[in-house]
C-alpha cells in the first residue's frame with residue numbers, strides 16, 4: 268500500500284490542485300473533476316475517493332453504495348451534456364495506488380469502440396474541457412439528490 272503521506276491523491280484539495288473548470292462534485296466520500304486537457308477529452312471525469320484505499324474490496328458499505336449512485340448520476344449528466352452514446356468506466360489503479368476511476372464519454376460518431384477507443388490518444392481544448400466540467404456540474408445540481416460542490 269502507498270504511504271498516505273506521500274500519496275498525491277490524498278492531497279487533491281490542497282491549494283492549486285483543483286481540476287480544470289473546478290470540482291464537478293464533492294461529497295463526504297468522493298471528488299469528481301474533469302481530466303487534464305493535455306491527456307483527456309472534454310467530459311472525461313475522474314472520480315477519486317476522499318479516503319485512502321486502493322481496491323473496490325476495501326470500500327466501506329457507505330462508499331460502495333454512494334459510488335453506485337454517483338455513477339448513475341454522472342452517466343446521466345455526461346449523456347445529457349456531451350454527445351456521448353456510451354460512457355466507459357475504467358479503473359486500473361496501477362500507477363497511483365489510491366482509489367480512482369475514470370468515465371470517458373464516447374460519441375456515436377466516434378470511429379472506435381471498446382478498448383480500441385480507450386487505447387487511442389486523448390486530448391482536448393482547455394476551454395472545451397472547462398465548459399464540459401461546468402455543464403456536468405450544472406446538470407448534477409439541477410437533477411440533484413445531493414448538493415454538488417458544497
Ligand SMILES: [Zn+2]
Nearest residue numbers: 274277319365
Ligand atoms: Zn491516498
